Amino acid sequence: xxxxxxxxxxxxxxxxxxxxxxxxxxxxxxxxxxxxxxxxxxxxxxxxxxxxxxxxxxxxxxxxxxxxxxxxxxxxxxxxxxxxxxxxxxxxxxxxxxxxxxxxxxxxxxxxxxxxxxxxxxxxxxxxxxxxxxxxxxxxxxxxxxxxxxxxxxxxxxxxxxxxxxxxxxxxxxxxxxxxxxxxxxxxxxxxxxxxxxxxxxxxxxxxxxxxxxxxxxxxxxxxxxxxxxxxxxxxxxxxxxxxxxxxxxxxxxxxxxxxxxxxxxxxxxxxxxxxxxxxxxxxxxxxxxxxxxxxxxxxxxxxxxxxxxxxxxxxxxxxxxxxxxxxxxxxxxxxxxxxxxxxxxxxxxxxxxxxxxxxxxxxxxxxxxxxxxxxxxxxxxxxxxxxxxxxxxxxxxxxxxxxxxxxxxxxxxxxxxxxxxxxxxxxxxxxxxxxxxxxx
Amino acid sequence: xxxxxxxxxxxxxxxxxxxxxxxxxxxxxxxxxxxxxxxxxxxxxxxxxxxxxxxxxxxxxxxxxxxxxxxxxxxxxxxxxxxxxxxxxxxxxxxxxxxxxxxxxxxxxxxxxxxxxxxxxxxxxxxxxxxxxxxxxxxxxxxxxxxxxxxxxxxxxxxxxxxxxxxxxxxxxxxxxxxxxxxxxxxxxxxxxxxxxxxxxxxxxxxxxxxxxxxxxxxxxxxxxxxxxxxxxxxxxxxxxxxxxxxxxxxxxxxxxxxxxxxxxxxxxxxxxxxxxxxxxxxxxxxxxxxxxxxxxxxxxxxxxxxxxx
Numbered sequence: 001x002x003x004x005x006x007x008x009x010x011x012x013x014x015x016x017x018x019x020x021x022x023x024x025x026x027x028x029x030x031x032x033x034x035x036x037x038x039x040x041x042x043x044x045x046x047x048x049x050x051x052x053x054x055x056x057x058x059x060x061x062x063x064x065x066x067x068x069x070x071x072x073x074x075x076x077x078x079x080x081x082x083x084x085x086x087x088x089x090x091x092x093x094x095x096x097x098x099x100x101x102x103x104x105x106x107x108x109x110x111x112x113x114x115x116x117x118x119x120x121x122x123x124x125x126x127x128x129x130x131x132x133x134x135x136x137x138x139x140x141x142x143x144x145x146x147x148x149x150x151x152x153x154x155x156x157x158x159x160x161x162x163x164x165x166x167x168x169x170x171x172x173x174x175x176x177x178x179x180x181x182x183x184x185x186x187x188x189x190x191x192x193x194x195x196x197x198x199x200x201x202x203x204x205x206x207x208x209x210x211x212x213x214x215x216x217x218x219x220x221x222x223x224x225x226x227x228x229x230x231x232x233x234x235x236x237x238x239x240x241x242x243x244x245x246x247x248x249x250x251x252x253x254x255x256x257x258x259x260x261x262x263x264x265x266x267x268x269x270x271x272x273x274x275x276x277x278x279x280x281x282x283x284x285x286x287x288x289x290x291x292x293x294x295x296x297x298x299x300x301x302x303x304x305x306x307x308x309x310x311x312x313x314x315x316x317x318x319x320x321x322x323x324x325x326x327x328x329x330x331x332x333x334x335x336x337x338x339x340x341x342x343x344x345x346x347x348x349x350x351x352x353x354x355x356x357x358x359x360x361x362x363x364x365x366x367x368x369x370x371x372x373x374x375x376x377x378x379x380x381x382x383x384x385x386x387x388x389x390x391x392x393x394x395x396x397x398x399x400x401x402x403x404x405x406x407x408x409x410x411x412x413x414x415x416x417x418x419x420x421x422x423x424x425x426x427x428x429x430x431x432x433x434x435x436x437x438x439x440x441x
Numbered sequence: 442x443x444x445x446x447x448x449x450x451x452x453x454x455x456x457x458x459x460x461x462x463x464x465x466x467x468x469x470x471x472x473x474x475x476x477x478x479x480x481x482x483x484x485x486x487x488x489x490x491x492x493x494x495x496x497x498x499x500x501x502x503x504x505x506x507x508x509x510x511x512x513x514x515x516x517x518x519x520x521x522x523x524x525x526x527x528x529x530x531x532x533x534x535x536x537x538x539x540x541x542x543x544x545x546x547x548x549x550x551x552x553x554x555x556x557x558x559x560x561x562x563x564x565x566x567x568x569x570x571x572x573x574x575x576x577x578x579x580x581x582x583x584x585x586x587x588x589x590x591x592x593x594x595x596x597x598x599x600x601x602x603x604x605x606x607x608x609x610x611x612x613x614x615x616x617x618x619x620x621x622x623x624x625x626x627x628x629x630x631x632x633x634x635x636x637x638x639x640x641x642x643x644x645x646x647x648x649x650x651x652x653x654x655x656x657x658x659x660x661x662x663x664x665x666x667x668x669x670x671x672x673x674x675x676x677x678x679x680x681x682x683x684x685x686x687x688x689x690x691x692x693x694x695x696x697x698x699x700x701x702x703x704x705x706x707x708x709x710x711x712x713x714x715x716x717x718x719x720x721x722x723x724x725x726x727x728x729x730x731x732x733x734x735x736x737x738x739x740x741x742x743x744x745x746x747x748x749x750x751x
Contacts, residue, residue: 082696086715089502093720110718114503200698200712253587255610255699265588407717416700420612430521437516 155385184249195271217313225396545631638672
């Protein structure tokens with residue numbers, strides 16, 4: 001019988017490991033930790049999508065696929081849109097947190113010092129996809145760098161109940177604010193007010209109050225971006241109009257609404273119209289049996305979309321822009337860039353865009369020809385949202401000061417204060433004082 | 442080996458020179474205080490000093506900032522939202538404390554009696570205090586919802602109102618709603634603490650007074666209340682500090698809205714500092730709370746001392 005010696009066993013195991021180059025000895029010999037321990041992780045923080053199907057698509061399909069193809073771990077975290085800014089501040093100050101953080105509108109300027117320039121990625125995308133919209137460019141780039149990678153624009157249109165407007169005598173959506181007021185007054189008398197928020201909430205509040213201000217000819221600052229110009233005859237007119245509009249035509253609970261309240265109110269049939277993304281309509285498509293009109297018909301057949309009415313100063317829209325910031329403190333910058341490139345590739349981004357069903361508009365022109373826009377005429381008005389939007393801070397640039405004014409809800413509060421009983425002159429003066437504090441600093 | 446072990450044992454009998462120092466009471470006291478001092482320094486003093494430095498700078502998110510002296514406080518002086526939150530904080534603290542004390546005392550007196558299921562009732566009383574604030578506040582938020590408020594629904598069904606009451610959209614009502622929720626949450630703390638105080642009062646005192654012909658009201662004012670006062674003051678002190686610096690309740694219910702009408706110090710500091718990213722101004726707002734709170738606490742502590750001496 002051949003005796004097996006201890007030493008020979010070790011030798012044998014060692015050579016086997018060396019051949020397979022996986023075993024402990026192989027690892028020790030190479031002096032490097034194995035590849036699986038080095039796997040990169042990208043932490044991506046986003047809002048909770050108002051189209052739940054898209055979050056499901058990301059979690060169930062796109063992210064697992066990206067993980068497989070890129071060989072990295074992707075950790076998607078979704079939070080209420082109103083919590084994104086606090087999270088970003090906390091992460092930057094502590095120097096750790098998500099690698100990619102979603103930004104809204106021109107908030108990108110607030111964090112300019114704490115993010116990585118993404119010009120190469122964005123310009124590459126713009127070249128591939130027929131050019132980046134001016135609106136998206138101005139919100140994500142200060143001309144020197146791209147603070148964030150444009151993701152999508154959530155078009156804001158008035159969703160309204162066609163049959164109720166018909167009954168009130170409006171066969172088409174009102175063209176001017178005065179007409180909207182008059183119809184709204186009739187509707188409110190029937191217990192079907194217009195629903196609008198004047199609360200501190202990221203989307204529906206500023207996308208209503210900013211275009212409203214502009215359409216009366218009002219503006220925060222002059223084009224020089226320094227001279228505060230809010231205290232004007234035009235602004236005052238707009239504030240006076242708003243107080244009457246609010247009392248006569250609106251659901252007065254709107255002062256305390258966030259971005260979700262008007263969706264719920266519309267779906268439960270307590271309001272006749274509200275400025276919103278397409279999420280209300282998409283929800284009625286998803287659950288036609290649950291959301292019905294008082295006549296027992298699916299509500300989806302009674303919803304139409306329209307841009308906000310015109311004022312003496314013109315017709316405007318501001319649409320919630322979403323972008324992804326790559327944070328400077330991130331230790332996984334290369335991986336995060338790699339992931340951004342992957343998710344913005346046409347075949348991957350296209351899947352996500354389709355799942356949105358028209359709720360959001362991509363930042364590049366190419367997607368205007370997508371069949372998504374022909375699938376449903378009710379959603380067609382959203383197609384050009386990103387082409388038509390005007391950025392906050394008008395007539396100045398949408399820079400950090402404009403972003404500060406936006407996140408302090410100064411324009412929104414100016415209207416909210418007047419609606420609550422402050423004299424319109426006083427509320428305009430208050431807004432002027434607040435804006436001067438920002439623009440003079 | 443045994444040879445070397447002997448001097449080892451002998452040495453161990455006398456304390457090492459370093460330990461000998463601890464025989465001196467001053468060094469021992471210092472050593473025993475050290476852990477607490479380090480903890481306090483690390484978690485109270487250091488953040489406080491950092492906060493002060495931040496408030497004196499122009500730091501924003503992502504920018505370290507420079508020293509600017511009292512510029513942030515000068516800005517606050519002209520800031521009417523700040524003054525609204527100062528007023529709100531005092532109003533909120535004052536009203537809720539009075540109600541919490543009144544209701545808590547009443548509840549404590551009731552719970553101090555003998556009845557069936559006493560233990561169970563006492564446990565249930567604590568519920569509002571036990572449930573995480575954010576959770577219970579969300580429930581209240583739904584009850585006050587502008588569109589779906591169950592309170593409005595009930596009042597409407599009972600025929601008391603024809604139009605919805607705008608609980609959280611009207612500045613005055615929003616403040617009242619928040620106050621109601623705070624009282625609801627705070628009463629159990631008062632009740633249970635005061636109940637503990639009541640149980641330390643010997644029943645014989647009351648019995649003796651009753652035999653002497655004192656009516657219940659007189660017995661309360663002349664016996665129960667004075668004996669309960671030290672406990673009451675301590676409970677009040679805790680409650681005032683907590684309420685003055687309250688954050689979560691207002692943040693969840695109104696976020697400081699409508700149009701900044703319900704901000705307290707803490708929520709306004711959060712909105713400016715963390716929301717907008719103006720860290721230095723946010724720090725200034727929350728530091729502005731300090732002198733007010735300090736004054737309140739000093740007055741209360743002095744009062745407690747007087748009560749105890751008496």
